[in-house]
Structure formats: structure tokens, C-alpha cells
Amino acid sequence: MLTFEGHTITAPLITNAFELAVIPEEQVLILSVDDHEEVTDEFRGVKVWWVLETAKTFENPRERYFKLSFLRRHREFIAGSYIDHVINEGKALALKNRQKRMYSNTPCIDWNNWKIKWNCVYFDHPATFDTLAMESKKKEEIMNDLKKFSEAKEYYAKIGKAWKRGYLLYGPPGTGKSTMIAAMANFLNYDIYDLELTIVKNNRELRSLLNYTSSKSLIVIEDIDCSLNLTGQPSGAERIVVFTTNHVDKLDPALIRRGRMDKHIEMSYCCFEAFKVLAKNYLDIDSHELFAEIDSLLAETNMTPADVAENIIPKSRKEEDNIADSCLKNLIKALKEVKPVKGEEEERV
Ligand SMILES: Nc1ncnc2c1ncn2[C@@H]1O[C@H](COP(=O)(O)OP(=O)(O)OP(=O)(O)O)[C@@H](O)[C@H]1O
Numbered sequence: 001m002l003t004f005e006g007h008t009i010t011a012p013l014i015t016n017a018f019e020l021a022v023i024p025e026e027q028v029l030i031l032s033v034d035d036h037e038e039v040t041d042e043f044r045g046v047k048v049w050w051v052l053e054t055a056k057t058f059e060n061p062r063e064r065y066f067k068l069s070f071l072r073r074h075r076e077f078i079a080g081s082y083i084d085h086v087i088n089e090g091k092a093l094a095l096k097n098r099q100k101r102m103y104s105n106t107p108c109i110d111w112n113n114w115k116i117k118w119n120c121v122y123f124d125h126p127a128t129f130d131t132l133a134m135e136s137k138k139k140e141e142i143m144n145d146l147k148k149f150s151e152a153k154e155y156y157a158k159i160g161k162a163w164k165r166g167y168l169l170y171g172p173p174g175t176g177k178s179t180m181i182a183a184m185a186n187f188l189n190y191d192i193y194d195l196e197l198t199i200v201k202n203n204r205e206l207r208s209l210l211n212y213t214s215s216k217s218l219i220v221i222e223d224i225d226c227s228l229n230l231t232g233q234p235s236g237a238e239r240i241v242v243f244t245t246n247h248v249d250k251l252d253p254a255l256i257r258r259g260r261m262d263k264h265i266e267m268s269y270c271c272f273e274a275f276k277v278l279a280k281n282y283l284d285i286d287s288h289e290l291f292a293e294i295d296s297l298l299a300e301t302n303m304t305p306a307d308v309a310e311n312i313i314p315k316s317r318k319e320e321d322n323i324a325d326s327c328l329k330n331l332i333k334a335l336k337e338v339k340p341v342k343g344e345e346e347e348r349v
Pocket residue numbers: 131132133134171172173174175176177178179180246267304305306307309
């Protein structure tokens with residue numbers, strides 16, 4: 001969808017516009033828009049005017065369309081660069097507004113029927129890198145890496161490598177591995193394929209599943225703690241494979257080698273910077289007099305972001321003036337109760 005000053009134009013109509021744009025002799029091009037209202041657009045210093053009109057056609061007694069006007073001397077520019085620009089913007093917006101999907105593999109009954117290989121639901125997880133509790137430097141590095149990958153089509157073609165990238169997310173339960181995957185999918189606008197390996201019988205099945213993944217997707221393989229013989233590789237291009245594990249030290253080094261898992265990301269216990277993101281998410285506060293105490297407690301305690309979040313979520317829906325106060329006090333109490341704190345743990349070892 002393309003919006004001009006509040007008006008929305010659909011991509012197919014723009015494609016029609018492109019066809020009509022090459023009609024000779026006409027200064028006024030006909031596109032499909034709304035009733036007699038004019039909106040102005042300017043592209044590279046050239047002004048154009050869009051008006052929504054209605055016409056009677058054989059198929060439709062009230063067909064609505066956009067009329068695009070411009071000065072005669074700009075005819076070539078409009079038919080070429082401007083219409084191309086409109087089509088490209090339309091496609092980009094359609095992609096941005098596209099509803100993402102999440103697929104999961106189900107036990108297979110008939111391998112000739114591809115639809116039952118992957119079950120699909122719409123994906124609307126709200127996590128973003130803004131709401132992900134992690135040091136901002138680390139988040140920035142990951143976002144840059146993802147962006148670089150998604151824009152590197154020509155680079156991969158030039159070096160003759162498949163346009164794929166592997167990520168390994170590791171860390172204790174509750175440190176946000178699944179949340180990170182959702183943030184990645186939302187950032188890139190990719191679909192997610194959640195591959196449950198325990199129900200894949202052999203490599204032939206694995207290859208077959210991977211063959212049915214689409215481009216612009218994240219293929220997620222969670223909990224790869226078992227010694228896994230992964231010979232299948234996603235075919236096609238623009239795919240990111242994300243592996244997760246709670247026990248990185250137990251993994252076979254051959255499995256986590258670069259090329260299969262190009263970037264390793266440690267998801268760790270909650271630090272003060274990550275806590276501030278959670279405080280913003282759940283309590284909508286940037287600072288508080290109790291922050292200093294929480295800062296020093298977090299420095300000596302291993303608590304996951306999931307547990308921190310659990311402690312600061314308001315427990316009742318009651319409007320309270322001091323809601324942040326009571327939630328933060330809850331957290332302080334929980335942090336004091338957590339054993340062992342980092343120092344003690346070291347001594348015991
Ligand atoms: N880094 C984080 N940022 C924001 N929220 C988080 C983070 N980590 C955990 N949470 C919160 O805790 C919940 C559980 O976290 P999540 O499932 O992402 O952890 P996980 O590491 O994938 O755990 P597991 O290994 O058990 O699957 C999330 O739904 C989210 O609300």
C-alpha cells in the first residue's frame with residue numbers, strides 16, 4: 001500500500017498506472033484513488049497532482065481511480081522514474097505491512113502433501129530490539145549484522161556463497177532467546193519456521209522440510225543440546241538459521257563451527273542496563289530512587305530477565321500512585337533472597 005498525504009493507493013492499481021503511463025499524447029494519466037480531492041506530491045523537484053475520481057465502466061458503474069496530472073515537459077520523467085518510484089515504494093510498503101507467519105513442522109503423514117509438513121499461524125509477537133532487555137551496544141551490533149546480511153544479496157552472489165547466515169543463541173532459560181528470535185523476525189520482517197527436530201525421522205525428511213521454507217525467513221532450531229547430525233542445509237536464499245541452547249559447552253565443536261553458526265550470541269543474566277529496559281516496558285519509568293540499590297544487587301546476583309520481569313509486573317490492575325515503588329521493592333526483596341549471589345558462588349566452587 002502506498003500513502004500520499006493520507007490517501008492510500010493499492011499496489012495493483014499502481015501497476016495499472018504504470019501501463020497507462022505509457023499511453024502517448026495524454027498529459028493526464030489515469031490511475032485508480034477518492035472523491036475530487038487533490039493531493040500534491042513532489043519527486044526530485046517535479047510536482048505532480050493526484051485526484052480521486054469516479055467513472056462509469058462496463059464492469060462497474062462506479063469505478064474509482066486516481067488521476068495523476070503533471071506538466072507536459074515532465075512526461076518522460078513521470079513515465080519512467082516517477083512511476084518506477086511509485087511502484088517500488090508501493091512494493092516496499094506492502095512488504096512492510098505484510099502479516100508475518102510462523103510455521104511449525106508437525107508429524108508427517110503424507111510426504112507428498114507439502115501442506116501438512118509445516119503448520120502455519122499468523123505471527124504477532126510484540127518483541128522488538130527496543131523492548132529487548134540487553135546492553136544497547138550488543139543490540140546495536142546484532143541489528144547491524146542482520147541489516148548487513150539482509151542487504152548483501154549482491155555480495156553473496158559475487159563471492160559465490162549461498163545467501164544464508166547462522167546464529168547461535170546460548171544462555172540459561174529465561175534470558176530471552178525466544179524473545180530475541182521474535183525481535184529479529186520483527187526487525188527483518190521475516191517469517192519464522194520453528195523446526196522441531198525430535199520429530200524429524202532422517203536427513204531426507206529434514207531436507208524435504210527445508211526445501212519448503214520460503215526466502216526471507218528465520219529457521220529456528222531450539223535446544224540443540226543433543227549431539228546432532230545436521231546434514232540438511234536450507235536451499236534457496238535469504239535465510240537465517242537460528243540455533244538455541246542452554247548448554248553451549250556441551251555442543252560438538254564441529255556443529256558450532258563458523259559457516260554453520262556464523263555469529264554466537266550470549267544471552268546472559270540481567271544487568272542494570274537490561275533491567276532499565278524492563279522497567280520501561282512494564283512500569284513506564286526511566287529512573288527511580290530505588291534504581292541505585294537494584295543496580296548494586298544485580299551486580300552481585302544472577303537473576304534472569306524473565307525473573308526480573310516476573311517480579312516487577314504489577315500484580316493487580318488497581319490504579320496505585322506508588323505502583324512502581326511496590327514493584328521495585330518486590331524485586332529488591334527477590335534479589336536479596338536469590339542464592340547464591342555471584343561472590344558466594346565463586347567461593348563455594
Ligand atoms: N532479554 C529479555 N528481554 C525482554 N524480555 C525478556 C528477556 N528475557 C526474558 N524475557 C521475558 O521472559 C519471558 C521468557 O523469556 P524467553 O522465553 O525469551 O527466554 P528463553 O531464554 O527463550 O527461555 P528458554 O530457554 O526456557 O526457552 C519472555 O516472554 C519475556 O517476557
